[in-house]
Amino acid sequence: MTEIRICHLYPKEMNIYGDRGNIAVLQKRLERRGYSSSVTPIGAGEDFNPSIFDLCYLGGGQDRDQIIVAHDLQKKSAALRSGAEDGMVFLWVCGGIQLAGEGYTDSDGRRIPGVGILDLDTSAGNRRLIGDLVLNAELDGETSTLVGYENHAGRTFLGPDATPLGSVLKGYGNNGADQTEGAVQERVIGTYMHGPILPKNPWLADKLLTWAIEHNTGGIPALSPLDDSLENLAQQVAISRAGVKR
Amino acid sequence: MRHIALFIAKAAGTISRILRRGGGTSLPGMILMKMRPTMLREMAQDLEDGVIVISATNGKTTTARMVANAIQESETSYVANTSGANLASGIATALLAKKPEDRLGIFEVDEAALPTLIPELQPSVIVLMNLFRDQLDRYGELESTIQKWKDMIQSLPETTKLIVNADDPALGFLGSQHSNVEFFGIEQNQYGSVILPHAADSIHCQKCDSALQFQQTTIGHLGHWSCQNCGEQRPQPTFTGTNINLNELNGSEFSVVSKSNSIDLEVPLAGLHNVYNALAAFSICSASGIKSSNIQKGLSTLSAAFGRNEIITYAGTEMMLLLAKNPAGANQNLQTLLLTEEKIDLVISLNDRTADGKDISWIWDVDYDMIFDRIATLTISGDRAYDLALRFYYSDFPTSNMHIVPSVEGLLNHLKDSCESLQRVVILPTYTAMLDLRSQLNKVGATHSFWEEQ
Numbered sequence: 001m002t003e004i005r006i007c008h009l010y011p012k013e014m015n016i017y018g019d020r021g022n023i024a025v026l027q028k029r030l031e032r033r034g035y036s037s038s039v040t041p042i043g044a045g046e047d048f049n050p051s052i053f054d055l056c057y058l059g060g061g062q063d064r065d066q067i068i069v070a071h072d073l074q075k076k077s078a079a080l081r082s083g084a085e086d087g088m089v090f091l092w093v094c095g096g097i098q099l100a101g102e103g104y105t106d107s108d109g110r111r112i113p114g115v116g117i118l119d120l121d122t123s124a125g126n127r128r129l130i131g132d133l134v135l136n137a138e139l140d141g142e143t144s145t146l147v148g149y150e151n152h153a154g155r156t157f158l159g160p161d162a163t164p165l166g167s168v169l170k171g172y173g174n175n176g177a178d179q180t181e182g183a184v185q186e187r188v189i190g191t192y193m194h195g196p197i198l199p200k201n202p203w204l205a206d207k208l209l210t211w212a213i214e215h216n217t218g219g220i221p222a223l224s225p226l227d228d229s230l231e232n233l234a235q236q237v238a239i240s241r242a243g244v245k246r
Numbered sequence: 247m248r249h250i251a252l253f254i255a256k257a258a259g260t261i262s263r264i265l266r267r268g269g270g271t272s273l274p275g276m277i278l279m280k281m282r283p284t285m286l287r288e289m290a291q292d293l294e295d296g297v298i299v300i301s302a303t304n305g306k307t308t309t310a311r312m313v314a315n316a317i318q319e320s321e322t323s324y325v326a327n328t329s330g331a332n333l334a335s336g337i338a339t340a341l342l343a344k345k346p347e348d349r350l351g352i353f354e355v356d357e358a359a360l361p362t363l364i365p366e367l368q369p370s371v372i373v374l375m376n377l378f379r380d381q382l383d384r385y386g387e388l389e390s391t392i393q394k395w396k397d398m399i400q401s402l403p404e405t406t407k408l409i410v411n412a413d414d415p416a417l418g419f420l421g422s423q424h425s426n427v428e429f430f431g432i433e434q435n436q437y438g439s440v441i442l443p444h445a446a447d448s449i450h451c452q453k454c455d456s457a458l459q460f461q462q463t464t465i466g467h468l469g470h471w472s473c474q475n476c477g478e479q480r481p482q483p484t485f486t487g488t489n490i491n492l493n494e495l496n497g498s499e500f501s502v503v504s505k506s507n508s509i510d511l512e513v514p515l516a517g518l519h520n521v522y523n524a525l526a527a528f529s530i531c532s533a534s535g536i537k538s539s540n541i542q543k544g545l546s547t548l549s550a551a552f553g554r555n556e557i558i559t560y561a562g563t564e565m566m567l568l569l570a571k572n573p574a575g576a577n578q579n580l581q582t583l584l585l586t587e588e589k590i591d592l593v594i595s596l597n598d599r600t601a602d603g604k605d606i607s608w609i610w611d612v613d614y615d616m617i618f619d620r621i622a623t624l625t626i627s628g629d630r631a632y633d634l635a636l637r638f639y640y641s642d643f644p645t646s647n648m649h650i651v652p653s654v655e656g657l658l659n660h661l662k663d664s665c666e667s668l669q670r671v672v673i674l675p676t677y678t679a680m681l682d683l684r685s686q687l688n689k690v691g692a693t694h695s696f697w698e699e700q
Contacts, residue, residue: 017608020611132604194607230632241598
């Protein structure tokens with residue numbers, strides 16, 4: 001049985017928005033298709049070995065914890081970049097998208113370097129961007145509506161090598177100015193939709209799993225469809241609560 | 247001008263109640279403070295025995311109610327915001343209803359509003375019970391609340407007494423920065439754990455940022471903590487809760503040891519969190535010179551604050567309401583349900599309105615899995631019922647045993663239709679879900695309106 005190897009980075013520090021929900025969804029959707037999976041937590045001070053993982057998740061944390069993590073990531077950034085070059089799948093949300101970029105300039109002008117697996121840069125804005133976030137996303141030439149919640153002070157702008165995950169229908173997205181949300185570069189995805197985004201966005205979950213299985217086996221899998229009626233209802237409710245008519 | 251402002255604001259409350267636009271628990275105060283912004287301070291200064299302020303993420307309504315009950319036993323007349331409206335407008339509304347003989351104010355205060363309300367209320371006693379992650383879209387990060395409380399404590403006059411939960415690492419540290427402070431905390435006991443729960447927040451030393459060590463945890467990150475790096479540690483409490491016996495869902499008994507004496511207390515509200523609430527209430531009363539016998543009586547005759555351990559009978563079935571609005575509170579409610587061997591007909595209602603927090607991510611930080619094997623039936627309701635259903639579905643809870651009824655009318659109909667088979671109904675609602683449920687129950691005559699409380 002193929003085992004998909006998931007790395008959960010900094011689960012103790014970066015977990016304030018129920019991030020473990022994303023891990024649960026990845027594992028269950030694999031299990032329901034006959035794949036096994038493993039989850040390896042890697043925290044501050046621990047080594048990251050890029051050759052033993054198919055998918056790497058990083059969630060959102062408080063500012064204080066994000067700074068601790070940003071410093072620790074410096075020691076892992078070469079290994080993370082090599083993983084990204086090798087086709088490892090990344091889902092880095094909330095603080096994660098900022099850490100994946102070139103760096104973050106805080107409100108006092110201090111610079112915190114990022115890992116550099118997404119061509120983007122972030123600086124602090126003067127107010128937090130908080131609320132529902134709905135977007136039209138595109139991956140592998142397919143489109144889908146995604147819905148989540150954002151809460152961030154950072155304003156992120158993409159460079160030429162990254163493409164937005166989607167265009168904003170409701171909310172602020174990367175910076176509240178250019179209608180872009182998130183970033184995709186090879187198999188690295190960053191997004192401001194924080195916490196448990198995968199439960200009600202099964203299209204995104206399956207896209208990540210398809211890539212992760214391909215990374216593991218070398219072949220593109222045909223994932224069997226699951227009964228997503230609850231997922232779809234939750235998504236519809238969230239979209240309508242966000243005030244988007246469809 | 248003062249009299250005109252008071253008159254108009256009071257009239258607004260009466261009209262609001264007549265029009266059934268709500269309890270009028272905030273509107274009169276809001277109008278009053280628009281007309282005369284200094285009025286809150288003026289009214290608070292009129293209280294000869296001073297003001298007691300209680301703040302926390304969880305437990306402030308129940309604790310304020312406990313204190314009020316004990317003070318009532320000592321026949322001191324007080325004014326309080328018992329309906330739970332805990333912003334400036336709610337407190338001003340409560341003060342508007344002050345009777346001439348009221349000498350003392352007992353106010354629960356929203357944790358984010360606390361720093362700005364302290365200069366207005368100039369309390370003689372401030373009680374800080376706990377800080378957990380809660381409604382991050384509204385309150386922001388826990389660290390920023392801790393920072394604001396820190397600044398607030400630094401500017402407190404010496405004469406203000408702080409009463410602080412020593413078991414909360416952040417608060418224990420903050421309390422130690424003030425000289426006029428007394429701590430409370432509970433002894434290690436059979437209900438504690440050595441494992442930090444998933445949603446533990448204050449796990450780093452406030453002084454040096456190192457990871458804290460916990461000899462025992464009780465609720466979330468509350469417990470016996472120390473920092474091996476800088477030596478900072480849980481302060482020695484003046485009031486220690488010990489010999490704790492949690493009596494299933496009926497309540498608990500425990501003793502408070504302070505200086506040389508030990509007082510036995512009985513609390514008719516279930517769970518370790520209510521031991522903390524009662525211990526805080528005891529500390530407040532004791533520090534305010536209330537006789538122990540009056541505190542004992544006040545606590546043992548307590549009825550539940552609305553929505554908190556409240557029992558309502560509907561369609562011939564008793565239902566227990568346990569407000570659950572953040573991970574620490576919800577986890578503690580689930581721990582409490584584990585105190586009984588009985589199977590539970592669990593109802594959870596999740597709303598995402600302003601007072602609940604619009605971000606419902608937090609349900610993934612709740613360890614619902616701990617009670618799966620105690621659930622006889624699961625009913626899921628509220629604005630975001632399907633999100634909650636996914637929370638259970640992805641933890642392998644069988645969907646065949648999950649009833650999803652988003653509307654409150656649907657929920658009550660479902661409970662009525664299945665009342666024959668229901669045994670022990672426990673409802674965990676978010677704040678507005680609880681208001682909706684109570685208002686619907688009120689319509690069918692199962693309960694009374696919340697502004698008729700007291």
